[in-house]
Amino acid sequence: MASKEAIAHFIRTEFPQARVVIEAVGNQGATVAQDIAEADLRPGGTVSGPTLMGLADVALYVALLGEIGIVPLAVTTSLTINFLRKPAADRRVIGQCRLMKVGKTLAMGEVALYSEGIEEPVAHVVGTYAIPPRSAT
Amino acid sequence: MASKEAIAHFIRTEFPQARVVIEAVGNQGATVAQDIAEADLRPGGTVSGPTLMGLADVALYVALLGEIGIVPLAVTTSLTINFLRKPAADRRVIGQCRLMKVGKTLAMGEVALYSEGIEEPVAHVVGTYAIPPRSAT
Amino acid sequence: MASKEAIAHFIRTEFPQARVVIEAVGNQGATVAQDIAEADLRPGGTVSGPTLMGLADVALYVALLGEIGIVPLAVTTSLTINFLRKPAADRRVIGQCRLMKVGKTLAMGEVALYSEGIEEPVAHVVGTYAIPPRSAT
Amino acid sequence: MASKEAIAHFIRTEFPQARVVIEAVGNQGATVAQDIAEADLRPGGTVSGPTLMGLADVALYVALLGEIGIVPLAVTTSLTINFLRKPAADRRVIGQCRLMKVGKTLAMGEVALYSEGIEEPVAHVVGTYAIPPRSAT
Numbered sequence: 001m002a003s004k005e006a007i008a009h010f011i012r013t014e015f016p017q018a019r020v021v022i023e024a025v026g027n028q029g030a031t032v033a034q035d036i037a038e039a040d041l042r043p044g045g046t047v048s049g050p051t052l053m054g055l056a057d058v059a060l061y062v063a064l065l066g067e068i069g070i071v072p073l074a075v076t077t078s079l080t081i082n083f084l085r086k087p088a089a090d091r092r093v094i095g096q097c098r099l100m101k102v103g104k105t106l107a108m109g110e111v112a113l114y115s116e117g118i119e120e121p122v123a124h125v126v127g128t129y130a131i132p133p134r135s136a137t
Numbered sequence: 138m139a140s141k142e143a144i145a146h147f148i149r150t151e152f153p154q155a156r157v158v159i160e161a162v163g164n165q166g167a168t169v170a171q172d173i174a175e176a177d178l179r180p181g182g183t184v185s186g187p188t189l190m191g192l193a194d195v196a197l198y199v200a201l202l203g204e205i206g207i208v209p210l211a212v213t214t215s216l217t218i219n220f221l222r223k224p225a226a227d228r229r230v231i232g233q234c235r236l237m238k239v240g241k242t243l244a245m246g247e248v249a250l251y252s253e254g255i256e257e258p259v260a261h262v263v264g265t266y267a268i269p270p271r272s273a274t
Numbered sequence: 275m276a277s278k279e280a281i282a283h284f285i286r287t288e289f290p291q292a293r294v295v296i297e298a299v300g301n302q303g304a305t306v307a308q309d310i311a312e313a314d315l316r317p318g319g320t321v322s323g324p325t326l327m328g329l330a331d332v333a334l335y336v337a338l339l340g341e342i343g344i345v346p347l348a349v350t351t352s353l354t355i356n357f358l359r360k361p362a363a364d365r366r367v368i369g370q371c372r373l374m375k376v377g378k379t380l381a382m383g384e385v386a387l388y389s390e391g392i393e394e395p396v397a398h399v400v401g402t403y404a405i406p407p408r409s410a411t
Numbered sequence: 412m413a414s415k416e417a418i419a420h421f422i423r424t425e426f427p428q429a430r431v432v433i434e435a436v437g438n439q440g441a442t443v444a445q446d447i448a449e450a451d452l453r454p455g456g457t458v459s460g461p462t463l464m465g466l467a468d469v470a471l472y473v474a475l476l477g478e479i480g481i482v483p484l485a486v487t488t489s490l491t492i493n494f495l496r497k498p499a500a501d502r503r504v505i506g507q508c509r510l511m512k513v514g515k516t517l518a519m520g521e522v523a524l525y526s527e528g529i530e531e532p533v534a535h536v537v538g539t540y541a542i543p544p545r546s547a548t
Contacts, residue, residue, distance in 0.1 A: 014454050043425050049468055049487055054461035076460055077380065078352060078402065080217045080263060080491040082245050084238040100249075100261055101221040105379060106351065106404065108219050110247070110261070112237075124237050124247070126217060126263055128352065130380065151317050180288050186331055186350055191324035213323055214517065215489060215539065217354040242516060243488065243541065265489065265539075267517065354491045356519050356537060358512040374523075374535050375495040382493050384521070384535065386511075398511055398521065400493060400537055 007065045011058070014072065020058045028099040028109075030063035033092045033116065047087040047122075053079060056111040056125035059095035063109055064129055067102050073132040074107075080126045087122040088115040105131055139206045144199055147207050157195045165236040165246075167200035170229045170253065184224040184259075190216060193248040193262035196232035200246055201266055204239050210269040211244075217263045224259040225252040242268055281339045285332070288346065294332045302373040302383075304337035307366045307390065321361040321396075327353060330385040330399035333369035337383055338403055341376050347406040348381075354400045361396040362389040379405055418476045422469070425483065431469045439510040441474035444503045444527065458498040458533075464490060467522040467536035470506035474520055475540055478513045484543040485518075491537045498533040499526040516542055 002010075004025045011018055023031040032055065040051040057076055064074055087093060094116050099109040111125040139147075141162045148155055160168040169192065177188040194213055201211060224230060231253050236246040248262040276284075278299045285292055297305040306329065314325040331350055338348060361367060368390050373383040385399040413421075415436045422429055434442040443466065451462040468487055475485055498504060505527050510520040522536040 017450055039428055043483070048465070049490065050461040050465035053464045053490070054459070057460055072454070076494055078491070078493045079460065079464070080354065080489070082237075082263060082265065082489045083487055084245060100219075100258055108221060108261070121237055124245070124263065126219060126261065128219065154313055176291055180346070185328070186353065187324040187328035190327045190353075191322070194323055209317070213357055215354070215356045216323070216327075217352070217491065219352045220350055354537060356511075356539065358519060374493075374532055382495060382535070395511055398519070398537065400491060400535065402493065 001067060002065050002069045006070060007062055010065070010070050011062070018058060020055065022062055025062055025066040028063065028067060028102070030059055030066055030097045032059045032062055032095045032097075035092055036089060041089055045089040047089065047093060049081070049083065052087070052093065052113055052123050053081055053125070055093055055095045056081065056113060056123070057127065059097035059111045060109050060127045060129065063097040063099050064102065064107050067099065068131060071131065074129050076127060077130045078128045082124045083122070084124060085120060085122045088118065091115040091117060093122070107131060138204060139202050143207060144202045147202070148195070148199070151209065155195060157192065159199055162199055162203040165200065165204060165239070167196055167203055167234045169196045169199055169232045172229055173226060178226055182226040184226065184230060186218070186220065189224070189230065189250055189260050190218055190262070192230055192232045193218065193250060193260070194264065196234035196248045197246050197264045197266065200234040200236050201239065201244050204236065205268060208268065211266050213264060214267045215265045219261045220259070221261060222257055222259045225255065228252040228254060230259070244268060275341060276339050276343045280344060281336055284339070284344050285336070292332060294329065296336055299336055299340040302337065302341060302376070304333055304340060304371045306333045306336055306369045306371075309366055310363060315363055319363040321363065321367060323355070323357065326361070326367065326387055326397050327355055327399070329367055329369045330355065330387060330397070331401065333371035333385045334383050334401045334403065337371040337373050338376065338381050341373065342405060345405065348403050350401060351404045352402045356398045357396070358398060359394055359396045362392065365392070366390040367396070381405060412478065413476050413480045417481060418473055421476070421481050422473070429469060431466065433473055436473055436477040439474065439478060439513070441470055441477060441508045443470045443473055443506045446503055447500060452500055456500040458500065458504060460492070460494065463498070463504065463524055463534050464492055464536070466504055466506045467492065467524060467534070468538065470508035470522045471520050471538045471540065474508040474510050475513065475518050478510065479542060482542065485540050487538060488541045489539045493535045494533070495535060496531055496533045499529065502526040502528060504533070518542060
């Protein structure tokens with residue numbers, strides 16, 4: 001297990017380009033948030049798919065690190081996203097992850113993505129991670 | 138919208154081979170259950186993948202009919218299943234569906250599948266349905 | 275590696291209810307076929323989703339056994355199906371699998387499903403398998 | 412239908428931040444390529460998941476425009492990516508898309524992603540697009 005602060009520090013160090021804020025982590029889940037920048041927008045004032053997918057991927061990673069500790073070599077093996085509604089261009093995107101399995105070699109979770117303050121999700125993601133053999137955490 | 142009884146009647150009539158019991162429907166969701174028969178089992182005493190996928194598909198369909206009424210022509214367009222744990226051979230499988238979007242032409246939902254009485258899910262499904270243009274329900 | 279005959283024998287023994295014929299296996303792929311029975315049909319004279327998913331799952335398994343040998347404990351970890359066209363009720367369903375990765379612990383492949391003799395696919399499947407640590411094959 | 416030049420012009424105008432080169436389009440498919448920039452890389456010298464997903468999404472969109480003409484309102488409804496091998500940091504990423512269905516309201520295709528010059532794919536994507544009612548193209 002790793003604390004929110006330890007994970008935030010690790011993400012900042014390893015992924016300096018990440019713009020994600022960790023709101024909460026623990027209990028097989030995590031909530032992360034990201035400001036929307038000009039480069040995240042698409043014509044029509046919507047948030048790009050890759051921005052949403054990237055945020056969901058980080059949410060899964062943070063939730064997983066919260067369970068197994070700082071394991072830099074955990075890698076995403078698959079990700080399925082369903083786009084549900086047009087995200088707001090002027091609100092942060094929130095990713096709420098819930099892990100459904102943390103096995104020895106595979107973890108799986110889902111992420112609901114929201115425009116902050118709006119109840120209905122803009123997208124839903126299911127992702128799997130491969131966990132390397134654990135030596136130390 | 139359609140009631141649990143109306144949906145159960147429709148399923149029995151249209152899909153006479155279905156062995157699903159509708160436990161609850163409404164509020165953008167549904168819970169269904171199925172006894173496990175000899176033909177559903179696989180070596181090692183586990184429940185076959187197609188049995189789980191079929192049950193999840195029905196759970197989505199029931200939840201959708203609960204929202205849009207009896208629409209026989211709604212068809213599954215995609216389904217993603219992640220197998221999480223070995224199901225028990227001697228317990229009913231329960232499917233809990235939650236719809237995340239019911240649009241004019243597309244609906245999307247997720248289903249958590251359980252062996253009855255066991256807390257951790259055996260599989261997780263995300264599915265989409267195409268809804269035909271609504272004339273009458 | 276395992277031959278078509280060895281795999282067919284294994285499938286018959288372990289999955290006596292399987293109705294699949296192995297047409298070809300090898301070169302990171304497999305082709306399988308299945309007759310459609312009354313129980314596979316749905317209203318409107320189409321083939322049920324679970325029948326298609328089950329056949330795709332077997333196609334992946336056969337292709338994988340062709341690469342790694344008879345490994346009974348390989349298990350499906352995920353499967354994504356997209357339904358593309360209505361299958362013919364009176365033609366065999368053909369599954370053509372192509373493996374895209376056979377790693378030490380994970381394999382991944384795709385399957386195109388056809389109504390025999392019709393060019394356009396009725397469904398497309400992507401699946402992943404977990405491979406147990408190899409002792410012997 | 413739209414030509415490679417018309418599509419390239421449209422993409423440049425509508426998505427000025429896109430860095431994709433269209434290598435080929437037509438026959439229900441498309442090949443696109445993208446240089447890898449510093450911002451696309453991740454620790455260990457690999458290409459980020461969102462970069463691969465974004466490229467696959469563009470490959471699908473280009474292939475679709477090649478079939479139905481310049482339809483700005485076609486939107487991605489789902490995307491499933493399987494990560495297969497570590498991409499090379501110093502090679503372009505190539506996306507080869509093949510459409511499997513172009514219906515009136517839904518299209519579906521797959522994309523194999525490669526590090527240029529290397530035979531085995533780094534990732535595989537299946538995506539669906541919703542097509543708005545066609546007025547004119």
